[in-house]
Amino acid sequence: MTIQQLISERVQAALAAVGAPDAPATVQPASKPEFGDYQANGVMAAAKQMRVNPRELAQKVVDALDLRRIADRVEIAGPGFINIHLSAEFIAAEAERALGDDHLGVVRQAPQTVVIDYSSPNLAKEMHVGHLRSSIIGDTLTRVLEFLGHTVIRQNHVGDWGTQFGMLTAYLVETHNEGTAANELHDLEEFYRKAKIRFDESEDFANQAREYVVKLQGGDPQVLELWKKFVAVSLEHCQSVYDKLGLKLTPDDVMGESAYNDDLPRVVEDLEAAGVLKEDDGAKCVFLDEFQDADGNPYPFIVQKKDGGYLYATTDLGAIRYRVRNLHGNRLIYVVDARQSLHFSQLFATSRKSGFAPADVRLEHVAFGTMMGQDGKPFKTRSGGTVKLVELLDEAIERANAMVSSKNPELSEADKQRIARAVGIGAVKYADLSKSRMSDYIFNWESMLSFEGNTAPYLQYAYTRVKSVFRKAGDWNHQAKIDVVEPAEKQLAVALAQFEDVLVTVGEGCYPHHLSSYLYQIATLFSRFYEACPILKSEGAVRDSRLRLADWTARTLSTGLGLLGIEVLETM
Numbered sequence: 001m002t003i004q005q006l007i008s009e010r011v012q013a014a015l016a017a018v019g020a021p022d023a024p025a026t027v028q029p030a031s032k033p034e035f036g037d038y039q040a041n042g043v044m045a046a047a048k049q050m051r052v053n054p055r056e057l058a059q060k061v062v063d064a065l066d067l068r069r070i071a072d073r074v075e076i077a078g079p080g081f082i083n084i085h086l087s088a089e090f091i092a093a094e095a096e097r098a099l100g101d102d103h104l105g106v107v108r109q110a111p112q113t114v115v116i117d118y119s120s121p122n123l124a125k126e127m128h129v130g131h132l133r134s135s136i137i138g139d140t141l142t143r144v145l146e147f148l149g150h151t152v153i154r155q156n157h158v159g160d161w162g163t164q165f166g167m168l169t170a171y172l173v174e175t176h177n178e179g180t181a182a183n184e185l186h187d188l189e190e191f192y193r194k195a196k197i198r199f200d201e202s203e204d205f206a207n208q209a210r211e212y213v214v215k216l217q218g219g220d221p222q223v224l225e226l227w228k229k230f231v232a233v234s235l236e237h238c239q240s241v242y243d244k245l246g247l248k249l250t251p252d253d254v255m256g257e258s259a260y261n262d263d264l265p266r267v268v269e270d271l272e273a274a275g276v277l278k279e280d281d282g283a284k285c286v287f288l289d290e291f292q293d294a295d296g297n298p299y300p301f302i303v304q305k306k307d308g309g310y311l312y313a314t315t316d317l318g319a320i321r322y323r324v325r326n327l328h329g330n331r332l333i334y335v336v337d338a339r340q341s342l343h344f345s346q347l348f349a350t351s352r353k354s355g356f357a358p359a360d361v362r363l364e365h366v367a368f369g370t371m372m373g374q375d376g377k378p379f380k381t382r383s384g385g386t387v388k389l390v391e392l393l394d395e396a397i398e399r400a401n402a403m404v405s406s407k408n409p410e411l412s413e414a415d416k417q418r419i420a421r422a423v424g425i426g427a428v429k430y431a432d433l434s435k436s437r438m439s440d441y442i443f444n445w446e447s448m449l450s451f452e453g454n455t456a457p458y459l460q461y462a463y464t465r466v467k468s469v470f471r472k473a474g475d476w477n478h479q480a481k482i483d484v485v486e487p488a489e490k491q492l493a494v495a496l497a498q499f500e501d502v503l504v505t506v507g508e509g510c511y512p513h514h515l516s517s518y519l520y521q522i523a524t525l526f527s528r529f530y531e532a533c534p535i536l537k538s539e540g541a542v543r544d545s546r547l548r549l550a551d552w553t554a555r556t557l558s559t560g561l562g563l564l565g566i567e568v569l570e571t572m
């Protein structure tokens with residue numbers, strides 16, 4: 001149980017004892033140190049409902065409140081806030097619990113099977129910056145959910161099917177005949193561009209491409225072979241980006257659109273049987289009352305076109321059913337651009353209505369905003385093209401290398417490269433993960449690579465500073481009791497004890513920035529503690545207690561950054 005849950009429970013019991021069992025306790029970490037460590041703010045609303053004086057009610061709640069061994073001071077403030085000061089004894093016990101456990105005391109939740117769809121690029125083109133956010137956010141969520149004890153199944157729902165593949169396959173045949181295919185495939189972006197030019201300029205080529213689409217869908221072995229070749233090259237490219245980014249995605253996680261192709265006729269039949277389909281101008285659609293235009297006409301969710309073709313929606317219905325039936329997901333998460341919100345709302349509503357996703361399966365669209373350039377417009381190259389992800393990542397490493405080299409010129413080339421990779425990739429990831437995912441954010445090299453402020457380099461550097469203390473510490477007692485006396489010690493320790501609270505919040509709402517803000521707070525509190533409370537110059541039990549607090553800090557930073565997919569370094 002997290003501290004917040006523990007205190008909430010106790011306050012809730014006290015509210016029940018004074019006749020307000022249904023009033024929410026509203027417990028949260030205190031907003032300022034003078035308000036203690038936690039605040040319970042539920043009394044005012046309860047008093048209003050009961051028509052009694054809030055301060056008097058607060059007093060009754062405090063009298064009934066059992067926080068023995070948890071708090072040593074409970075005060076009423078303002079109109080009826082309850083401020084709770086955790087006791088040194090409780091903090092010491094929490095510290096022991098965290099430090100004695102390789103999981104930092106974070107309790108495993110009742111395990112669920114979480115199926116998470118992320119990255120999911122279209123394979124026709126090379127991965128570009130538009131795929132960065134889904135990949136990074138999704139990867140962090142898988143790490144946090146696994147850490148909390150869940151079984152996480154990754155699904156890389158790549159776009160590997162559809163009309164574009166006819167065009168690409170036709171171009172593959174053409175270049176193959178010319179003996180240049182292997183060479184051409186080196187640059188998928190170019191490959192796509194050239195195929196498109198051929199498609200637009202040559203009627204024959206375009207007809208060939210259309211024919212290939214039909215053959216592909218009909219399962220023609222030769223065309224399938226070519227298609228597979230293209231997909232394999234494209235997936236290899238994706239995997240190299242994942243590896244460079246240090247993501248947990250592997251080729252085994254790929255479950256592309258094509259995998260559902262054979263199931264699509266059945267998807268439509270089953271929707272028909274469930275009575276949710278209507279014909280509209282020859283197309284088969286689901287109309288849902290909750291989605292209407294301004295005139296009250298429901299939007300169609302089209303699952304089969306007039307010509308019999310299936311759509312993105314049909315595939316997603318097949319996928320949702322697979323995730324429920326075959327993967328036994330209790331919770332399905334889709335980390336996809338906010339611009340697809342309507343699609344997911346319709347998908348989820350249709351799946352409920354047709355029984356593809358029973359009511360006890362949680363469905364979530366984890367949406368995110370757009371990555372913008374300095375000009376406030378979607379991120380592009382100087383010439384206005386899409387930025388290839390590989391190039392962006394290489395630039396990040398290069399820039400970090402220049403930074404590391406100027407900061408620490410004596411490092412060997414190999415060390416510089418290793419540190420530059422951790423810092424550069426860390427900076428790109430952290431810049432994304434430290435913003436609330438729903439907002440658009442501006443991509444800026446200078447701010448993300450700065451050693452100051454809420455950045456990866458700042459946190460990575462903070463970690464090396466904590467670690468450097470131990471290199472100078474000599475012998476010390478690793479079993480010493482943590483005894484918080486100074487305010488700076490207490491604030492740091494209380495924050496460290498909130499690690500589980502933060503992870504539970506991230507696992508629940510899927511907002512990774514709560515974790516990054518938390519780690520930034522820890523780094524800041526550590527440096528305040530470091531200035532206010534000498535560690536190595538103090539003596540005996542005080543020195544040991546402070547060293548343990550530093551150890552707790554280091555472990556929390558490295559575990560937390562690890563959950564964000566960011567490497568820590570011993571020195572930099």
Ligand code: ARG
Pocket residue numbers: 117120121122157158159316319334336
């Ligand atoms: N391939 C899609 C795109 O690039 C994203 C797929 C997201 N996942 C899904 N199940 N629809 O826009």
